[in-house]
Amino acid sequence: EDKVVQSPLSLVVHEGDTVTLNCSYEVTNFRSLLWYKQEKKAPTFLFMLTSSGIEKKSGRLSSILDKKELSSILNITATQTGDSAIYLCAVDNSGYALNFGKGTSLLVTP
């Protein structure tokens, strides 16, 4: 059975802190790992990581894929209150739908 496990499930930090969110997976036919941010409504795409692109960075957010350990981390530096959201990790092993983890709920306090 395919599994995507995220940790921690929730996290509270102060503005300016750096956070690391974790995602591990056990799936057949791994194609890519994706990170999404979900605020009030639908998830919005952050990064996709594959065998040929194991590190991505955008502003204060960065992500690394460790194919040997079957895991990924999402780093957020200098957190802001606007970073408060649920962060979802998902794995694609089919090309048309995703297996999602339960998400990490991040709260950044002023």
Place this chain on the structure above:
Amino acid sequence: NAGVTQTPKFQVLKTGQSMTLQCAQDMNHEYMSWYRQDPGMGLRLIHYSVGAGITDQGEVPNGYNVSRSTTEDFPLRLLSAAPSQTSVYFCASTSGGSYTGELFFGEGSRLTVL
């Protein structure tokens, strides 16, 4: 482009009633899917379609029915609503030809079954 459009945004049903959640996309995407999201559970795949006329079950298909008669539309039918189907439902689409991993989501439909 409107992207992925879901209707209705909110719905309250009584146990045993049936209804259809509508989903339409205008990006000519081949792949469409329905997810449900419950607190602390992430998104779980209900049904998906890889093209018009082709559908298949996901992780939690029981109590739901789908069809894909056109590329644009992928409605989700609740046959006889149960309180366990109280959830937020998301429709998503992606392109098969130039797949980047990014699913395009609708804004969600919040369903309450009493």
